[in-house]
Amino acid sequence: MLILILQGLAFAAWAFFFFKALFQIRAIAANETGRFNPGPISFLSAARVWMRDPATRVTRLGWLAAFGVMVQATVLIATAAIALCPRPPQPLNRAMAHDYRPPDTPLAILHHDHQILLVDKPAGLLSVPGRGDHLADCLLTRIQAVFPTALLVHRLDMDTSGLMVFALTPHAQRHLNLQFEERRVKKTYVARVWGEGLAKTGSIDLPLIVDWPNRPLQMVCHETGKPAQTDWRVIRSGGGETRLRLTPKTGRTHQLRVHCQAIGHPILGDPFYATGPAREHSRLMLHAESLRLQHPDSGLGLNFRAKPPF
Numbered sequence: 116m117l118i119l120i121l122q123g124l125a126f127a128a129w130a131f132f133f134f135k136a137l138f139q140i141r142a143i144a145a146n147e148t149g150r151f152n153p154g155p156i157s158f159l160s161a162a163r164v165w166m167r168d169p170a171t172r173v174t175r176l177g178w179l180a181a182f183g184v185m186v187q188a189t190v191l192i193a194t195a196a197i198a199l200c201p202r203p204p205q206p207l208n209r210a211m212a213h214d215y216r217p218p219d220t221p222l223a224i225l226h227h228d229h230q231i232l233l234v235d236k237p238a239g240l241l242s243v244p245g246r247g248d249h250l251a252d253c254l255l256t257r258i259q260a261v262f263p264t265a266l267l268v269h270r271l272d273m274d275t276s277g278l279m280v281f282a283l284t285p286h287a288q289r290h291l292n293l294q295f296e297e298r299r300v301k302k303t304y305v306a307r308v309w310g311e312g313l314a315k316t317g318s319i320d321l322p323l324i325v326d327w328p329n330r331p332l333q334m335v336c337h338e339t340g341k342p343a344q345t346d347w348r349v350i351r352s353g354g355g356e357t358r359l360r361l362t363p364k365t366g367r368t369h370q371l372r373v374h375c376q377a378i379g380h381p382i383l384g385d386p387f388y389a390t391g392p393a394r395e396h397s398r399l400m401l402h403a404e405s406l407r408l409q410h411p412d413s414g415l416g417l418n419f420r421a422k423p424p425f
Contacts, residue, residue, distance in 0.1 A: 217252050230287040230411045235421040236279050238398045242270040277403025278421045290411035301407040304361040305423045307400035308380040309393035311352045319345045319374040323367045332387055333369045335377055343367040345374045400425055
């Protein structure tokens with residue numbers, strides 16, 4: 116507050132001496148030209164005289180001193196603002212926090228032919244490599260060690276377990292990508308969520324957007340969020356929790372996790388969106404249970420399932 120007052124006083128003093136200098140220069144110009152309103156050239160000539168005139172020395176020194184104090188006060192205010200303003204939160208991605216410890220389990224291959232590969236991803240394993248050597252171990256690199264031609268089609272969150280499909284040829288990758296893009300691939304998930312009392316079935320329609328200061332967290336935003344829809348069906352409930360079968364209609368990042376939290380039933384063990392006892396579980400209780408897609412060659416519909424480990 117004192118610095119602000121000092122800056123205000125310095126600015127007032129600077130303005131006083133500035134306008135006083137203008138009047139003095141104008142007076143010199145009028146005296147030299149004999150005109151009350153001298154032109155720009157006469158004004159500049161008078162300014163040079165003013166700079167050398169001993170009678171204006173006090174005005175010059177006062178203007179410079181006030182300007183110097185004002186600049187110093189501005190620097191102090193800026194420094195204090197930088198020091199006092201809170202830093203933006205760091206991203207909460209646990210995999211980026213150098214505590215990434217992927218499970219050392221063998222590949223769980225559920226199906227493979229000359230075009231596609233279906234794998235049951237364990238919780239705690241990245242789908243694709245992260246930034247840095249400590250995040251190189253992931254499901255894709257493990258698969259490519261066995262199937263060198265394997266290509267990525269979609270992803271699951273590191274904390275989510277369950278079915279993933281990989282392409283073994285560029286043709287299969289293009290075909291599967293188009294199926295995902297046109298939402299012809301049907302996916303279901305099983306989740307254990309906090310609390311009871313949900314209706315037997317229901318839908319969630321809440322637009323989502325990245326919570327940029329806290330990325331990779333997502334949040335509901337009705338103004339700028341992208342459309343996101345999820346259907347749910349209660350499998351059973353009891354003991355303060357509910358087991359749901361979730362069917363996403365869209366594929367937004369963390370969609371199921373944010374939608375469950377938004378209706379007051381966060382997924383158990385969610386390190387991002389659950390709090391208190393709901394968070395105190397060994398893993399995220401979310402599993403990609405089934406995939407229904409068309410085979411890239413034959414076009415036949417295929418159904419795959421992976422039993423939840425919880």
